[in-house]
Amino acid sequence: MKAYQQGWTLRRRVGALLGVVVVLLLGLAAAEAAVAAKNRENIDAVLLKTGPLRVQAQELMSVLLDQETSVRGYAVNGDRSDLEPYQEGVKREQSLVTSIRDLSADYPDVRRSLELVEQETAQWRTQVAEPVITTVERDGPEAGQALITDATRQQFDGIRTSVNTLQDEILTVREETADRVNSTSNTLVVLLVIAALVVTTAGVVMLLSLDRILIRPLAALVSQVREVADGDYRHHIEGSGPPEFRRLAEDIDQMRMKIARELDEVREARERIEWVNSQLQKQAEELTRSNRDLEQFAYVASHDLQEPLRKVASFCQLLQRRYAGQLDERADQYIAFAVDGAQRMQRLINDLLAFSRIGRLTTGFTEVDLNKVMGDVAGQTEAALQYSDAELTWGEMPTIRGEEPLLTNLLVNLVSNSVKFRRPDVPPKVHVSARLVDGEWEISCRDNGIGIEPEFADKIFVIFQRLHSKDAYPGTGIGLAIVKKIVEYHGGRVWVDTDAGEGTTIRFTLPALEADIEAARAAEAAADEDATDAEDAAEPAEAPAAEGADGDPADVGRQPDGDAREEPPAEADRHGTNGGMKETVG
Incomplete structure (x- = not known):
């Protein structure tokens, strides 16, 4: 140096x-x-x-x-x-x-x-x-x-x-x-x-x-550096002026020589990266094609299996009806096993077919009134509700953009699960509510059933995943997988609220309409202004009177649907939800 x-x-x-x-x-x-x-x-x-x-x-x-x-x-x-x-x-x-x-x-x-x-x-x-x-x-x-x-x-x-x-x-x-x-x-x-x-x-x-x-x-040094930057890595850089500039010129020249030495390595590395990228692109295209083929295969396979399976199930049932009591007890038992297996296979294929159709057969998004959807859900689950002496209630529901058949299927699955997984000798109570959170509608389906352990909260949305045997609770284990796929197809997310207390609370989000978001902002601004005026007008001694039951002023006038820990559905029916009309089925 x-x-x-x-x-x-x-x-x-x-x-x-x-x-x-x-x-x-x-x-x-x-x-x-x-x-x-x-x-x-x-x-x-x-x-x-x-x-x-x-x-x-x-x-x-x-x-x-x-x-x-x-x-x-x-x-x-x-x-x-x-x-x-x-x-x-x-x-x-x-x-x-x-x-x-x-x-x-x-x-x-x-x-x-x-x-x-x-x-x-x-x-x-x-x-x-x-x-x-x-x-x-x-x-x-x-x-x-x-x-x-x-x-x-x-x-x-x-x-x-x-x-x-x-x-x-x-x-x-x-x-x-x-x-x-x-x-x-x-x-x-x-x-x-x-x-x-x-x-x-x-x-x-x-x-x-x-x-x-x-x-x-500095201008002279910049001119030389620009020549190097333009690609002349063999140009020697010399400095003039104060000692600092001459030292800087020497350091830059050493950097130039290092760049020149490593340039060839960079070119080689770039060529290798381009080759790897081309391979990744081919693999991505192959994966996309494979997923498309796999989805098509699931649809075709489940569809094509329907006819032979119907024959198997029909002939097994025919054997069961015609030869019941004519054969020995073991033969009757074998025939019953065959009939049950064929029927369960039919249910699995039908559920798999429904799962594969989500997002494939689309009618396009329209504005859907979830109050009307809940009426359809109540009608479709009426038999199960009456059989189990269940009570279905819901609060004021929003209007969103989506596919009405899929949203109906989504809520039917949730309500049916709540009725199915009930506690013995306890009439099921299912309550559906909605609230606006950060530009999304958060919709909750809460019941008083057997509940879900926190460690299984993520597993229940996996296709064909069951936490109980088919003898304890019937079904194929695909209902919540369908729920998750429908929610994600509409741009939302679904999860189990493990802090909800008794029973099970499943929440999912759906994007809100811009008009609802603007209305919520205006209402919030008006509420803040009213609260400020009330605080200015109230005497200090009167402040506790404005608090809610737990001492939180924000809880005054809060409806059950707006709280993560809402009252049981039957109680919510008596007091109303979200200031709207209540519907009760069962």
């Missing part, structure tokens, strides 16, 4: 320039801070001291004039109410003098003028005002008027002259302070202009320096 020690590095050059600029700017900032503090002090003096002093001096003159006028008026009329301005003026005068004395603490000339006004005012009050008031009270207005002479008027004129002098002193102080404000403001502007010049000069120097030591070498 070469050693690049000639000349200053780019970092050192930029650091030196920035150091000089920072020192200058810090000095200017310190000077500006001092001048700004002094300027703020002078402005405060103008706004908070000299301005109020001037106003209060004028008010002091007005108060003294009110006192003199009040005394003369009392001497003329002898009316005690004429003295109210005098008495109020004395109080206001004391307040003004105290305020002026506090504000003029830094102005000795103003303080001296104020003291002179106080002395002359006290002298006038002792020699003129108080004697006149006393004389009028004792001897009447005429005697009081005799005390008001030209001398007393001249004495008050002296007070007026002193107050004018006080105002002149305040005005002088104010003008001096304003001049200092202008001076410090001008100094501050000069310092800001100097700072701007320093920044501008530093920027120009920085720009020229960067152009010479950074931009030009």
Whole structure:
């Protein structure tokens, strides 16, 4: 590795320039801070001291004039109410003098003028005002008027002259302070202009320096790198400028050589990958064809097996009817086994045929009212419901897009399973409900049957998977597989709610219509606004009254269908579900 020690590095050059600029700017900032503090002090003096002093001096003159006028008026009329301005003026005068004395603490000339006004005012009050008031009270207005002479008027004129002098002193102080404000403001502007010049000069120097030591070498390096990027991996890269750039050029050149060495390996690897991809594409096409053929085979096989199986089942049943009791007991048992096996085989083939047809024979998606579908489901399962004394209920159901026959088959399978897997001596209760969750309708089928252990929650949707023997519960084990395939065909998912408590709750989702989603959002926004208004209007002591049974305000008015742990179907019938009409079958 070469050693690049000639000349200053780019970092050192930029650091030196920035150091000089920072020192200058810090000095200017310190000077500006001092001048700004002094300027703020002078402005405060103008706004908070000299301005109020001037106003209060004028008010002091007005108060003294009110006192003199009040005394003369009392001497003329002898009316005690004429003295109210005098008495109020004395109080206001004391307040003004105290305020002026506090504000003029830094102005000795103003303080001296104020003291002179106080002395002359006290002298006038002792020699003129108080004697006149006393004389009028004792001897009447005429005697009081005799005390008001030209001398007393001249004495008050002296007070007026002193107050004018006080105002002149305040005005002088104010003008001096304003001049200092202008001076410090001008100094501050000069310092800001100097700072701007320093920044501008530093920027120009920085720009020229960067152009010479950074931009030009970098442009040359970029030009060489571009040649390599265009495919000339044999082009040698040389750097210029600061040591960092020369070191960077050497590193890039080493990277170029490494790329050139590995390029051939990359080409070979790409060729191998392309060959593997072509093989994968062929396998994917073969798998697609195989799945299509397998689906076709399942359909054809189940369809073609129907005729010979019907013959086997028919002749077995014919043997059973014609020769029942004519053969020995073992022969009757064998014939019964044959009949049962043939019938079970027919059921398996029919279920397999129905399973293979899902998604193949389609009528197209339309808007389906699930309330009508539930009516059809109740009709198709009426016999099983009556036989087992079962009760089927459902809440207000939505309208979705789908195939009505498949959705009917889906719900028939769920209701039939709930009735089939019932507890002994317990009348089955099946409840179907729906709620809108995150833009999907979540539909639940809940029963009070034997339930499903959590470890078997996923296995029950596998085709021909059974958790009980066929003697305990009849069936082929394909019903829930059909349910899953129909739900997934409609873009949803299905699962067993293992936290639902007693019985079994199977939930599945179906995409909601855009209108339902918008309506739900609008209702939620309105509910939030109403809740906010109610909270603002309610008193704190009334808050517990709005809570639900478990202390959660969100449960107020909640219907059973909107809760994952809803009440049993029979209870839900009595209270209604989702605010809609209830249907009951059984």
